[in-house]
Every structure is written in structure tokens, then in C-alpha cells.
Amino acid sequence: MPAYKRYKNSLRNDGVVPQTLWTHAFAGHTDGSRKEFREILHDIPSASDFATPKPSLLIQRILQISTDKDSLILDSFAGSGTTAHAVLKQNAEDGGNRRFILVEMDEHIAQNVTAERVRRVAQGYTNAKGDQVAGLGGGFQYCRLSTEPLFAPDGQIRGDVSFAQLAEFVWFAETGVGFTGTADSPLLGTHEGRAIYLLYNGILKDLAPQSGNVLTATVFNRLPVFSGPKVIYAAANRMGARAAREGITFQQIPYALEVQP
Incomplete structure (x- = not known):
């Protein structure tokens, strides 16, 4: 077969030809990854279900080769959370700002294994020997997929979407963090000095199409x-110039309901 030959005197740095075989010392091994994983989640019974988690060093080597410091890494089969662990390790080593998206369909694994591992390696944890291990820094947002889509095929909000469901979406779209409010008021809460309101589905006990879900002077005067x-x-929005005087930024439903990357 054709082959490309490079001579030592033409190589940069230390003159070492890149290897296609990654040794245990370079990329880790299954036994070491299993020990690392169980040290982190030693008190989680579900951790024993993962017999062969990927070495975080292996994924880290892949990140070193294939990503930039601001890359976004997707793992559609998150499992034990190795990818996120490797991303946080690499960021800590080179000062990067890589982000990750993990997808895990098993809710029990996602919450008790994947997310818990990422939380511990980011914030720090106590290992099986009782020693405190410092966190790598960083963090993540834990999200659940709804059982049904928010929008109907025509782009409008589905008729059976409740105020509470839309409140969660609006809050995340506006703030980038999870909603922890009670969803019993048009005032969802405050974030970074601004108040976030939602008029939808009769929250003001008025379902008239031109009243409770439309911002008018009368409706505004009823808001917290x-x-x-x-x-x-x-x-x-039917407030005209008064909206600007009141410090209002208006977002029209459903067109403003998109999550920014």
C-alpha cells in the first residue's frame, strides 16, 4: 500500500513521529477508568453497573487533538459522564472555555450518575478514603425534555400547554438557568436586576383575547x-410609548420563544 514517510530531521519539536497506537500511559485504560469512576461515585450504588467506563484521559487526548479552547462538545450517549469530566479537566489544564452537551435517555442514570459525577468533579468531592478532592471548576445546567413539543406544526404554542410549562421555558430562554419559582403569578421572578413577566393562559383570570394575554395599560396596572x-x-403590546417610559422590554409570544446558543 502507498505510505507517506517522514524523516526525523524534518519533524518539529522533539522529533517524535506521532503514533497511531496509544499506550496506557498516554491514554489510560479500562481498569484505571473504573477505579477513577468508583472513587468519585463510591457512595452511589448505580456506579457498579458501569463495568467499563471510558478513561477520561482517553477523551481528553481526543479533545487535545480535535478541539479549540472555545469548542462545544456533544455526547449523545453520556452514560457515566466521562466526556464532561474530560472537558473540565482539559479546561483546567489549558485555561479553555469548552462547553459540553450531554444526552442521557435513562432518567435514573442521568440524574444519579451522569449529573452527579459532573457536579462532583466540578465542585469537589470526598473520595472513598475520606480525602477531599478539589473541584476542577465550571458547572452545568440539568434539563429534562418534555414529553410533548412546545409548539404545534403551525408554529403556535400547543393549546394544552399550561402556564407553568411555558413559564419554565420563558425563564430558561431569558436567563439561561432553571426555573425555581411557583408559577402562580405573572411575575416569574427577577434576574440580574430585571423582572420577568409572562402573560399567558389566563394568569390574570381573564381569557379574553384582547385582555389578559395582551399587554395593555389596564393589564400593566394589575401586574406586581x-x-x-x-x-x-x-x-x-398595546401600551405604545408608555412601555418605554416604564422600562419595559416587550417579547412577543410565540416569536420570541427561542433559546440563544
Whole structure:
């Protein structure tokens, strides 16, 4: 077969030809990865179900070869969370800002293994010997997929979507963090100095199409008061120039409902 030959005097740095065979010392091995994994999750019974987790060093070597410091890494079969662990390790080593998206369909594994491992390696943990292991830094947002899509085929919000369901989506789209409110008021909460409101599905006990879900002067006067900037999600805005005077940023439903990358 044709082959490309390189001579030592033409190589850079230490003159070592890159190897196609990665040794245990270079990329880790299954026994070591299993020990590493169980040291982190020594008190989680589900950890024993993973007999051969991938070595975090192996994934880290792949990241070193194939990513930049600001890359986004996707793992569609997250399992034991090795990919996120490797991303955090590499960021800690080279000061990178790589991000990751992990997908795990088994809810028990996602919550008790995948997310817990990432949380511990990011924030620090106590290992099986009782020693404190420092965290690598960074963090993540844990999200669950809804059983049904938010939007109907015509692009409108499905008719059976509740206020609470839409509140979670609006809050995440606006803030990038999970919603922890009670979803019993048009004022969802405040974030970074601004109040976030949602007018939808009769939250003001008025289902008239031109009233409770539309921002008018009358509706605005019924909203919980906030003295600073306000972001209001509603079907339409009928306040005119007063909206600007009141410090309102209007977001029209459903068109404004998208999560920014």
C-alpha cells in the first residue's frame, strides 16, 4: 500500500513521529477508568453497573487533538459522564472555555450518575478514603425534555400547554438557568436586576383575547410592581410609548420563544 514517510530531521519539536497506537500511559485504560469512576461515585450504588467506563484521559487526548479552547462538545450517549469530566479537566489544564452537551435517555442514570459525577468533579468531592478532592471548576445546567413539543406544526404554542410549562421555558430562554419559582403569578421572578413577566393562559383570570394575554395599560396596572427594568412576554403590546417610559422590554409570544446558543 502507498505510505507517506517522514524523516526525523524534518519533524518539529522533539522529533517524535506521532503514533497511531496509544499506550496506557498516554491514554489510560479500562481498569484505571473504573477505579477513577468508583472513587468519585463510591457512595452511589448505580456506579457498579458501569463495568467499563471510558478513561477520561482517553477523551481528553481526543479533545487535545480535535478541539479549540472555545469548542462545544456533544455526547449523545453520556452514560457515566466521562466526556464532561474530560472537558473540565482539559479546561483546567489549558485555561479553555469548552462547553459540553450531554444526552442521557435513562432518567435514573442521568440524574444519579451522569449529573452527579459532573457536579462532583466540578465542585469537589470526598473520595472513598475520606480525602477531599478539589473541584476542577465550571458547572452545568440539568434539563429534562418534555414529553410533548412546545409548539404545534403551525408554529403556535400547543393549546394544552399550561402556564407553568411555558413559564419554565420563558425563564430558561431569558436567563439561561432553571426555573425555581411557583408559577402562580405573572411575575416569574427577577434576574440580574430585571423582572420577568409572562402573560399567558389566563394568569390574570381573564381569557379574553384582547385582555389578559395582551399587554395593555389596564393589564400593566394589575401586574406586581417592580421599580427596575422589566421584560414582559405577551401575545401583543398595546401600551405604545408608555412601555418605554416604564422600562419595559416587550417579547412577543410565540416569536420570541427561542433559546440563544
